Amino acid sequence: MPVTLPDNLPAIEILKKENIFVMSQLRAKEQDIRPLKVLILNLMPIKIAAETDLVRLLSNSPLQIEVDFLKLSGHQSKNTPIEHMDAFYKEFHEVKDQNYDGLIVTGAPVEMMEYEEVSYWDEVASVFDWAKVHVTSTFYICWAAQAALYRFYGVKKHLLPEKTFGVFKHTINDRSFPLFRGFDDEFYAPHSRHTEVRKEDIEKHKDLKILSESDEAGVYIVVGRGGREFYVTGHSEYSLYTLHNEYQRDKEKGAEIDIPKHYYRHDNPAEKPISRWTGHGNLLFNNWMNYYLYQETPYDLSQIEMLGNIQLPAEKE
Structure with missing residues (x-):
């Protein structure tokens, strides 16, 4: 089944060339089913690339999904045309009275800054607070994962001695958790960050559970409220060349940046990157949508506000 996107979004033509089924809003209105409604708050600097990476994963599912894109009114993107933002993105005041799956x-x-020093911190914190009531399950990625853990639990981030940059091996702490259905015992995921959240800080909070870790990259996936929130410190949504583009960008800026680890064939930037994470990235998003959106969300979206914690698998009868 397709992802329903705003008409003329650039990602549509890119993904059609990859034989990925996407549907315009006009065609979707002719179908008599309720799609899952997913909102994406895109804080990445290259927004069109991030849109495409995420839609590629959301579309690899039998579920029909309707996507809205959200922007912050207090922040102007420097790397995406204003015409694109005006055409395809909504502001928070336009969606805050709605509910989303x-x-x-x-x-x-902005990870090198203290949270309160980020110009749009107040607005993004308001979105986090709103989501606890108006969204069935929220998937926080990288800086957003650290920021939401700080907002909800006071978990601090810590500066790393060197950037965690590359594709790293991970293990699963609880194989019974539905998020990992179909996963291998070990799997890979990209990371690109200068800061971390620490295991000992997270374990102080009984409402949080660490689901996956990496010997090299540390804490990877944390769950809150049984699945109402997932905090993912890496980037399983990245396409094959996203890390390469980040590496080249930083080199061109003259920044001190090491070659991404476990990424290029023979660790040689002149050679093609090795795809190690695509299968598990698709599984991660598919399992999230199936078990924590489709199987948990009410048909009547107005009932989301009545949901409590999603029960952990061990608690289900």
Whole structure:
């Protein structure tokens, strides 16, 4: 089944060339089913690339999904045309009275700043608070994961001695958790960050559970409220060349940046990157949509506000 997108969104033509089924809003209105409604707060600097990466994963599902894109009114994107933002993105005041099955909040290039120093912190914190009531399950990525853990639990981030940059091996702490259905015992995921959240800080909170970790990259996936929130410190949504583009961008800026680890064939930037994470990235998003949106959300979206915590698998009869 397709993802329903705003008419003329650039990602539509890109994904059609990859034989990925996407549907315009006009055609979707002719179908008599309720799609899952997913809101994406895109804080990435190159917004069109982030849109395409996420839609590619959302579309690899038998579920029909209707996507809205959200922007912050207090922040003007420097790398995306204003015409694109005006055409395809809504502001928070336009959606705050609505409910959504899912929310995805991307990373942002502000991790070296204290949260309160970020110009749009107050607005993004308001979105986080709103999602606890108006969204069945929220998927926080990278900086957003750290920021939401700080907002809800006071978990602090810590500066790393060097950037965690590359594709790293991970393990699963609870194989019974539905998010990992179909996963191998070990799997890979990209990371690109200068800061971390620490295991000992998270374990102080009984409402949080660490689901996946990496010997090299640390805490990877944390769940809150049984699945109402997922905090994912890496980037399973990245396409094959996203890390390469980040590496080249930083080199061109003259920044001190190491070659992404476990990424290029023979660790040589002149050679093609190795795809190690695509299968598990698709599984991660498919399982989230199936088990924590489709199987948990009420048909009447107005009932989301009455939902409590999603029961953990061990608690289900």
